[in-house]
Amino acid sequence: MSEFDVIVVGAGPAGSSAAIRLASKKMNVLLVEKSDPPGTKNVSGGVLWGHELDGVIPDWEKTAPVERYVKAKTVGFLTEESSINIDFRSRKFDENRSGYTVLRVKLDQWLAKKAVESGAMLVNGVTVDRLAMKDGKVVGVEQDGDTITADTVILSEGANPRVAIQSGIREPLKDHDVAIGVKEVIKLPEEKINERFNLRGKEGFAGEYVLGFLKGGVEAGGFLYTNKESLSLGAVISMKHLRANGNTRSFDIIEEFNSHPSIAPLIEGGKIDEYSAHMVQEGGYSSIPKLFGDGYMITGDAAGFSFSNGLVLQGMNYAIQSGITAADTFIDLKEKGNFSNSAMSLYQEKLQKTFVMQDMTNFKGIENVTWGNLTHQHLPGILENVMLEIFMENGMPKRHMYKILMDAMKKQNVSSSRMISESFKMIRRL
Amino acid sequence: MALKIVVLIKQVPDAEEIFIDPVKFTLNRSQARGIINPADENAIEAALKIKDETGAEITVLTMGPPAAETALIECMGRGVDKGILITDRVFAAADTWATSLTLAAAFNIMDDFDIIFAGESTTDSGTGHVGPGVAEFLGIDQVTYSVNTKVEGKNVIVERSLEDGIEVVNVPMPVLITTLIGSNMPRRSTLRMKIDALKKGITVMDHEKLKLPPEWVGIKGSPTVVGSLKIPDEKKREGKKYEVEEIPKLVDDLIEKGAIKIGDA
Numbered sequence: 001m002s003e004f005d006v007i008v009v010g011a012g013p014a015g016s017s018a019a020i021r022l023a024s025k026k027m028n029v030l031l032v033e034k035s036d037p038p039g040t041k042n043v044s045g046g047v048l049w050g051h052e053l054d055g056v057i058p059d060w061e062k063t064a065p066v067e068r069y070v071k072a073k074t075v076g077f078l079t080e081e082s083s084i085n086i087d088f089r090s091r092k093f094d095e096n097r098s099g100y101t102v103l104r105v106k107l108d109q110w111l112a113k114k115a116v117e118s119g120a121m122l123v124n125g126v127t128v129d130r131l132a133m134k135d136g137k138v139v140g141v142e143q144d145g146d147t148i149t150a151d152t153v154i155l156s157e158g159a160n161p162r163v164a165i166q167s168g169i170r171e172p173l174k175d176h177d178v179a180i181g182v183k184e185v186i187k188l189p190e191e192k193i194n195e196r197f198n199l200r201g202k203e204g205f206a207g208e209y210v211l212g213f214l215k216g217g218v219e220a221g222g223f224l225y226t227n228k229e230s231l232s233l234g235a236v237i238s239m240k241h242l243r244a245n246g247n248t249r250s251f252d253i254i255e256e257f258n259s260h261p262s263i264a265p266l267i268e269g270g271k272i273d274e275y276s277a278h279m280v281q282e283g284g285y286s287s288i289p290k291l292f293g294d295g296y297m298i299t300g301d302a303a304g305f306s307f308s309n310g311l312v313l314q315g316m317n318y319a320i321q322s323g324i325t326a327a328d329t330f331i332d333l334k335e336k337g338n339f340s341n342s343a344m345s346l347y348q349e350k351l352q353k354t355f356v357m358q359d360m361t362n363f364k365g366i367e368n369v370t371w372g373n374l375t376h377q378h379l380p381g382i383l384e385n386v387m388l389e390i391f392m393e394n395g396m397p398k399r400h401m402y403k404i405l406m407d408a409m410k411k412q413n414v415s416s417s418r419m420i421s422e423s424f425k426m427i428r429r430l
Numbered sequence: 431m432a433l434k435i436v437v438l439i440k441q442v443p444d445a446e447e448i449f450i451d452p453v454k455f456t457l458n459r460s461q462a463r464g465i466i467n468p469a470d471e472n473a474i475e476a477a478l479k480i481k482d483e484t485g486a487e488i489t490v491l492t493m494g495p496p497a498a499e500t501a502l503i504e505c506m507g508r509g510v511d512k513g514i515l516i517t518d519r520v521f522a523a524a525d526t527w528a529t530s531l532t533l534a535a536a537f538n539i540m541d542d543f544d545i546i547f548a549g550e551s552t553t554d555s556g557t558g559h560v561g562p563g564v565a566e567f568l569g570i571d572q573v574t575y576s577v578n579t580k581v582e583g584k585n586v587i588v589e590r591s592l593e594d595g596i597e598v599v600n601v602p603m604p605v606l607i608t609t610l611i612g613s614n615m616p617r618r619s620t621l622r623m624k625i626d627a628l629k630k631g632i633t634v635m636d637h638e639k640l641k642l643p644p645e646w647v648g649i650k651g652s653p654t655v656v657g658s659l660k661i662p663d664e665k666k667r668e669g670k671k672y673e674v675e676e677i678p679k680l681v682d683d684l685i686e687k688g689a690i691k692i693g694d695a
């Protein structure tokens with residue numbers, strides 16, 4: 001007999017969601033988290049998109065520690081001198097609230113508390129070393145020489161899956177798979193935030209930016225989100241370019257971003273309260289490992305379930321859904337008491353029916369387009385030249401839009417055939 | 431018979447996460463996570479080392495809010511046998527006198543003990559009163575500033591770190607010993623022991639259980655009065671950067687500003 005039905009490794013959104021679901025179905029669950037309290041080392045932008053938490057905490061929108069709901073959304077292209085933004089506000093978007101800004105320290109502690117209230121045992125401040133194996137099957141976890149047994153282990157250890165790698169169930173990560181995310185939380189009085197971003201009450205702003213001003217082929221996306229009394233500002237930087245450009249450091253990029261003429265006034269007078277850096281999974285579909293085996297399932301970032309188009313980064317929603325699906329899989333298998341590899345394939349089957357695997361499949365390969373110099377270097381420059389010519393009166397006769405665009409592309413050394421083919425690829429994948 | 435050791439610990443807010451409310455001039459601890467007072471970490475480790483060698487039985491005792499339970503579970507996860515939480519609204523706002531008295535009262539209802547460990551002082555109030563206060567209420571010997579302890583028969587050999595060297599003291603038990611911050615390397619809790627701790631749970635005591643009249647404890651039993659509190663003005667930083675070669679210039683600038691002085695060593 002195992003000591004626990006399930007051991008969940010990691011109390012992020014994936015692990016806690018799994019634990020809440022399992023415990024509320026009367027399963028005997030151990031949730032192990034290395035930080036104390038949970039969430040203290042976790043980083044998201046973060047906007048929590050979607051309504052997946054409905055599945056485990058029906059009233060979550062009323063009680064969860066969310067900061068603001070996303071009322072205004074901006075996508076921006078920044079060059080050294082200019083910014084070209086698309087701002088989106090809509091009553092339809094408002095009526096259908098689907099994004100909330102969150103701070104992970106609060107969110108993760110709240111989720112872990114819900115798991116405990118549902119009946120899970122939470123141990124924090126302890127790091128699991130590896131999976132305990134017997135005859136090729138996972139029988140529990142190992143920590144400091146002890147083995148704690150369970151029928152199934154759910155791995156929810158996040159973007160740096162050391163337990164899985166240590167246990168030999170997945171390959172070490174490659175540069176291609178990862179990006180680095182850096183983030184600052186900047187304190188600013190609530191009224192100032194509302195004034196600067198044109199918001200009221202619980203309304204929030206979420207902006208994502210292509211940082212077209214970076215040198216040496218470094219590609220990064222910036223984000224700026226409003227919390228109740230602070231701003232979250234950060235950047236996600238592709239690892240392979242960071243390595244190729246030895247002198248570029250992630251904190252320099254964030255520095256350049258927050259001193260950009262269109263960003264600096266928004267954060268002026270704010271006090272940096274927190275600084276963090278975290279790994280991000282960027283590899284997309286091709287870097288998803290085998291998701292299950294004899295006695296285990298993998299969820300959330302550890303499974304490579306995140307979506308990035310070089311601008312938006314989503315992962316919490318996939319984490320929550322995959323956690324719930326893993327829990328449901330276990331609950332189904334518990335009846336027959338069979339947790340073998342072939343029985344466990346039910347997890348993959350269930351996932352295929354959710355948006356998690358559907359998004360992963362539909363956006364297969366998108367990272368090759370979004371992390372490319374067309375988006376990150378040329379596009380902002382092209383847009384800048386077009387805008388300058390349209391809006392600056394210089395006493396010259398006006399020209400047709402098409403001509404302006406062609407010239408702007410020429411200045412950026414982008415051929416029209418390249419533009420067409422890349423745009424086609426992007427449309428096909430989006 | 432196994433030795434009986436009691437360790438006094440206090441949960442303090444993580445100093446890195448405390449800030450002073452610029453309007454109300456109070457310490458804002460709301461966002462700070464609770465940690466075990468750093469010197470108490472060393473007290474726990476000192477006790478565990480004795481347990482490693484002699485098989486002693488260790489109890490941790492804290493007075494604090496219900497959330498301090500996590501600190502007790504953490505200690506049990508390292509090998510401490512029992513956790514006791516003294517918690518009650520009437521204990522709120524206790525000064526060091528009332529805190530010492532309340533902690534000492536717990537010994538009236540616990541088994542006999544051989545050694546009490548306490549931290550030398552805390553990072554949030556830092557009076558260093560509580561260890562010695564408990565010893566006085568209990569009427570036992572105390573040894574402060576300890577960096578190392580060893581049990582020999584019915585005595586404890588304590589190394590005290592003083593300004594001019596290490597003093598070695600040989601005292602009979604029962605005794606209260608306060609440990610200096612950084613005097614040893616605290617071990618980590620393990621999953622196995624934390625699971626056992628959560629299953630076992632802790633003991634909770636209130637003023638009735640301790641048979642303490644409410645007038646003796648908490649704010650009513652605290653003779654300390656805070657006169658006033660001054661916060662020095664924040665100095666504006668100039669944000670100047672110096673390259674390594676410019677260090678001599680940096681030194682000159684600092685002397686000019688009166689920030690450092692050159693004297694005879």
Ligand SMILES: Cc1cc2nc3c(=O)[nH]c(=O)nc-3n(C[C@H](O)[C@H](O)[C@H](O)COP(=O)(O)OP(=O)(O)OC[C@H]3O[C@@H](n4cnc5c(N)ncnc54)[C@H](O)[C@@H]3O)c2cc1C
Nearest residue numbers: 010012013014034045046047128158181300301315316319
């Ligand atoms: C800069 C940045 C911005 C982002 N912005 C957004 C956003 O706006 N919206 C969005 O949806 N997503 C965003 N993401 C992605 C999102 O943060 C992740 O997808 C999400 O956190 C994944 O959740 P998870 O539960 O799988 O993993 P995590 O949240 O990483 O949780 C894993 C947990 O496991 C614990 N753990 C790890 N190893 C062990 C071990 N051996 N033993 C015990 N515990 C262990 C960790 O301490 C951690 O608590 C962003 C990420 C970054 C870095």
Ligand SMILES: Cc1cc2nc3c(=O)[nH]c(=O)nc-3n(C[C@H](O)[C@H](O)[C@H](O)COP(=O)(O)OP(=O)(O)OC[C@H]3O[C@@H](n4cnc5c(N)ncnc54)[C@H](O)[C@@H]3O)c2cc1C
Nearest residue numbers: 438493523525526529548549551552555556557558559560
């Ligand atoms: C002028 C002044 C005013 C204060 N006003 C208030 C107030 O209004 N409200 C308020 O809440 N606090 C107040 N305090 C704080 C309170 O008096 C102390 O926190 C408390 O009495 C412990 O003292 P200390 O932190 O200085 O411990 P120290 O004497 O520095 O601690 C030494 C050791 O004693 C042990 N110890 C200390 N406290 C405990 C405990 N609670 N449980 C178990 N072991 C313990 C630990 O081993 C610790 O390492 C005030 C302090 C001062 C100096």
